[in-house]
Amino acid sequence: MHRKLLFVFLCLLLAFSLAGCGNSETASQEEDHSNSGELKANLKIMWPGTSETEKEVAAKLKEKVESDYSGINIEFIFLSWSDMEQKMAVMVQSGDSPDLMMVQDITNPVAMDALEPLDGYLNDAINEEKFIPAAWENMQSGGTLYAVPGLAIIYSHVLNTQLFEAYGIDTPETWDDVISASHTLKENGKYGYAMANGGEGRFAFRDFMMVSLSNDLVPDQVDDSNKEKYLEVLHFFNDIAGDMPESQITWEYPELFKAWEAGDVGIMHTGNYFTANVIDHGNEAMDRTRPFAFPAGPSADKPQIMVGAVGMAMFKDSKHKEAAWKVIEALMSPDMLAQWGGSINTTAANFVETAMLEEVAESVYPDVYKQHVALSQKWSELAEQYGVPMPKILMQNQMEKVVQSALVRMLKREITPEEAYEEIRNGIEKIKEN
Amino acid sequence: MVAVMGVDIMFDTIKLNFKKFNIAYMFILPTLLYLLVFQIYPLVESVRLSFTDLSFIKPGSGNYVGLENYKELLFRDPNFWTIVLNSFVWVLASTVFQYALAIPAAVILNQKLKLRFLWRGLMMVPWVTPVVIMGLIWKWIYDGDYGLLNYYLNTDIVWLGDSTTVWPAVLLASIWKGLPYATIMVLAGLQGVPYSLLEAAYIDGCSKLQAFYRVTIPVMMPILVVSTMISIVLTWTKFEMIWVLTAGGPGVETSILPTYIYTKAFQNFDMGVGSAVAVLSMFAMIVFVVIYFKVLYRLNND
Amino acid sequence: MSHRKVFNKVLIYASLTVLMLFVLLPNLWMLSSSLKTDQEIFSVVPNWVPKPVTFEHYKWLITSIDLNFAKLMYNSVYVSVVTALMTMLFAATGGYALGRFNFPGAKSIGLFLLLSQMFQGPLIMVPWYQMAASWGILDTKLVLILIYGTATIPIGVWLMMGFFRTLPRELEEAALIDGCNKLQTFYKVIFPLVVPGLVAVVLYAFILSWNDYQYALILTNSTEAKTIQLGIAELMDSMGKANWGGVMASGVATTIPVIILFAVIQKQLIAGLTEGSIKS
Incomplete structure (x- = not known):
């Protein structure tokens, strides 16, 4: 028995000594400046923009920074968006x-206490006035700025103009309009409304959140005072359940966009990242897509257009904060932003000339360039008129699953909207409790 | 005095055993050292975390909470037992079907065929195709509106969305993915069957099928036992195929223990509970392994 | 040829066809998609024959600096081959010990090997990251080889244990009588007989390393160590224009070398073995 204990003990000792207690590593604080006063740093940047155009932006950024500051060396960690939080969490935790x-x-990196507050770094070139307010606010938490927004992501619903014209339907102005439009399309063998309810639940939640916002409700507010609003939203989805494709329960964006491209869907949600998503499916879809503000619900008086952002954040534990800020400055220059924004949608900054964006867009989307620009403008107009910052919900990933599950079962007619509400409410309250 | 004698006896047995089995100890040592160096720390750390409330998104967490995570999972989590059940069914069905197909597949590939090397090579295809792409393609096969399966069957079933078809659908994809492994193992096992034994069986008047049951299968038994065991353990811990097809959803409907661990640890950032799921999962596996060997032992003795 | 023989032949080739269809169908779609234009890939009506056939995706694959296909493939092959060879050594020795000797502790060790596999996966990423950081081997091929070893060695030992047990007991006794010592017995008599098992283990270790995504994602950053699996995933999930044709083409291009490799290995090693067993 003792022999066994001794053996186990020795094993543990060996393992721990070899593991070297990863945290107690005494990494020496590297100097930010060399003797000549020049900035010196090796910077690691997590860059989930992995499409060809976004990698080009990365390459240009590296070139620009390294030529301006010969002591700075940039290393990109390319990875996909869906993997980023996991890797970031492991790195921060280690x-x-x-x-x-x-x-x-x-939300999550701030909750991990991983990000550096940036308010102290702001200057004449980068400050609140130079950016779209909703995008700026989206990068703030509790009034503190944690990232500088580069792209503005404007989410809205879109309608299929071809179908709407063919069946004489006007752009909906109330929820009832949406419902009746949806019914009409269904009667004509099309899907009135479609959403991507598969995968990890992010897209289902996004759609749900957009409709909720237009009813003046943020989906994590499940208290009694919001019960009525909540039920209105659920009843809305319940009313059009029969008009939606059954298979959307397994869909993510690629399948949803495929259905859109096939011309089978009347209304869906998307955002100003639309072109990049739909372009593989064919160009015709660009011509018959029109963004519109999802009408105000019974408890609201005006639509709300959700505006998010893609920004650049700095880590609290970075040893080269001065150099890191230089990178942010370089990225927020008009030419870099034009390159970045033009290849996807639009920038969050107001100092980038539209002509520059359009020039980039033309090179990235040569075949649908005009449509792309027209759509982008439409989205920008919507954001100006109705834009609100995308709500930041702590532990949203967990709530996504709760909402997805309840929504899917309600749409399959397995539960009523009232039961769905109870399920969502209990689920979200439990998540908040922890 | 007694203690000293005990120690003496202990050392004697060690010496004796060492002499008798010196080569065995010598041969197993590298493996043990490797695992001690590279595996023990992560393992111990995972077990330790299961007794803490560590959450990445709660700075200052990571305090000892005793059995709290376990109590939460076993008694208060409404999903946990469903997921455990899912896992058992998933593992059993995957393994049984995989081998039910792999044995005939290996027998075919063991015949004298034209271009046999090519067929054996192609057999490997599902195993080596990147899972992310396979997820894409299987989803397209199963899609309710634009899917290949519905197109050719002339149906409109949402294969991955209907609670009656989702498990068979995911299972089929998983069997497809796992078939090459099982087939290769059986194929390798078939090579070890001495032809002289088969010949003897034929002389005794056995048909090919009878010879297969009476000679081939018994000779291959150790390999079958071990490789099915490994299949079980791997299916128990791997979840890529389910993840790319349904992500364990909607909700947790198609979740199994490893997807649950992933969700808890890296989507909710709740390392404490995630680790506790992993520890419970290990205990469940032990039970499974023990039952498996008991059943086999009984079968062997009958 | 008698009717019966003809019938058998037909039966065998018919079953082979069914088997190959099942195994290959999804990949044939991948192959066909990789030869289509971007628009045709998403065509609503399934068509198996691309019209027109285009090689632009393969051209992209070879020329793209962004993906750096050749480098990532090299990394994948390097890591998988080294892992496989390393696993072979450990598995041959460890499997022999557990498979042929009933020494005290053998059963516990066997169980421990199996249970150590229960903590494979995302959960061990944080401790592994810390270990790799403190050893200074993050973002190297070495760290991948080491972590893959923790998954392939125990399984390899188990598999070899099974293969060693299929051999008749008398072999060693006969060898000892012939005057071989224990080590000679192992590599002269026993070892040649389990070569097919070793091929299976090598293959298993190779493919496990080849298919890994999770570990490489966390432990590598740069093209110096990244594997092709990460490269492909990056193509699929970004805000900008996705390159589905490129994804399909890289899928085909990553699959084919492994298939060729296996076709070659199996031919030489399985053939060699059959000779060996006939002699014994």
């Missing part, structure tokens, strides 16, 4: 965080 990160939703 005390080895990178220096900078592209970010869409700052």
Whole structure:
């Protein structure tokens, strides 16, 4: 028995000594400046923009920074958006965080206490006045700025003009209009409304959140005072359940966009990232897509257009904050932003000339360039008129699953809207409790 | 005095055993050392975390909470037991079907065929195709509106969305993915069957099928036992195929233990609970392994 | 040829066809998609023959600096081959020990090997990252080889244990009588007989390393160590224009070398073995 214990003990000792207690590593604080006063740093940047055009932006950024500051060396960590939080969490938890990160939703990294507040760094070139307010606000938490927005993501619903014209339907102005339009399309063998309810639940939640916002409700507000609004939203979806494709329960964006491209769907949600998503499916879809503000619901008086952002954040544990800020400055220059914004949608900054964006867009989307620009403008107009910052919900990933599950079962007619509400409410309250 | 004698006896047995089995100890040592160096720390750390409330998104968490995570999972989590059940069914069905197909597949590939090397090579295809792409293609096969399966069957079933078809659908994809492994193992096992034994069986008047049951299968038994065991353990811990097809959803409907671990640990950032799921999962596996060997032992003795 | 023989032949080739169809169908779609234009890939009506056939995706694959296909493939092959060879060594020795000797502790060790596999996966990423960081081997091929070893070695030992047990007991006794010592017995008599098992183990280790995504994602950053699996995933999930044709083409291009490799290995090693067993 003792022999066994001794053996186990020795094994543990060996393992721990070899593991070297990863955290207690005494990494020496590297100097930000060399003797000549020049900035010196090796920077690691998490860059989830992995399409060809976004990697071009990365290459240009590297070139620009390294030529301006010969002591700075940039290393990109390319990875996909869906993997980024996991890798970031592991790195931060291991005390080895990178220096900078592209970010869409700052909620989790802020909760991890991983990000550097940036208010102290702002200057004449980068400050609140130079950016779209909703995008700026989206990168803030509790009034503190944690990332500088580069792209503005404007989410809205779109309608299929071809179908709407063919069946004489006007652009909906109330929820009832949406419902009747949806019914009409269904009667004519089309899907009135479609959403991507598969995968991890992100897209289902996004759609749900957009409709909720237009009823003046944020989906994590499940208290009694919001019960009525909540039920209105659920009843809305319930009313059009029969008009939606059954198979959407397994869909993510690629399948949803495929259905859109096939011309089978009357209304869906998307955003100003639309072109990049739909372009593989054919160009015809660009001509018959029109963004519109989802009408105000019974409890609201005006539509709300959700505006998110893609920004650049700095890590609290970065050892080269001064150099890291230089990178942010370089990225926020008009030519870099034009390159970045033009290849996807639109920038969050107001100092980039439209002509520059359009020039980039033309090179990225040569066949649908005009349509792309027209759509982008439409989205920008919507954002100006109705834009609100995308709500930041702590532990949204967990709530996504709760909402997805309840929504799917309600749409399959397995539960009533009232039961769905109870399920969502209990689920979300439990998540908040923890 | 007694203690000293005990120690003496202990050392004697060690010496004796060492002499008798010196080569065995010598041969197993590298493996043990490797695992001690590279596997023990992560393992111990995971078990330790299961007794803490560590959450990445709660700075300052990571305090000892005793059995709290386990109580939460076993008694209060409404999903946990469904997921455990899902896992058992998933593992059993995957393994049984995989081998039910792999044995005939290996027998075919063991015949004298034209271009046999090519067929054996192609057999590997599902195993080596990147899972992310396979997820894409299987989803397209199963899609309710634009799917290949519905197109050719002339149906409109949402294969991955209907609670009656989702498990068979995911299972088929998983069997497809796992078939090459099982087939290769059986194929390798078939090579070890001495032809002289088969010949003897034929002389005794056995048909090919009878010879297969009476000679081939018994000779291959150790390999079958081990490789099915490994299949079970791997299916128990791997989840890529389910993840790319349904992500364990909607909700947790198609979740199994490993997807649950992933969700808890890296989507909810709740390492404490995630680790506790992993520890419970290990215990469940132990039970499974023990039952498996008991059943086999009984079958062997009958 | 008698009727019966003809019938058998037909039966065998018919079953082979069914088997190959089942195994290959999804990949044939991948192959066909990789030869289509971007628009045709998403065509609503399934068509198996691309019209027109285009090689632009393969051209892209070879020329793209962004993906750096050749480098990532090299990394994948390097890591998988080294892992496979390393696993072979450990598995041959460890499997022999557990499979042929009933020494005290053998059963516990066997169980421990199996249970150590229960903590494979995302959960061990944080401790592994810390270990790799403190050893200074993050973002190297070495760290991948080491972590793959923790998954392939125990399984390899188990598999070899099974293969060693299929051999008749008398072999060693006969060898000892012939005057071989224990080590000679192992590599002269026993070892040649389990070569097919070793091929299976090598293959298993190779493919496990080849298919890994999770570990490489966390432990590598740069093209110096990244594997092709990460490269492909990056193509599929971004805000900008996705390159589905490129994804399909890279899928085909990553699959084919492994298939060729296996076709070659199996031919030489399985053939060699059959000779060996006939002699014994």
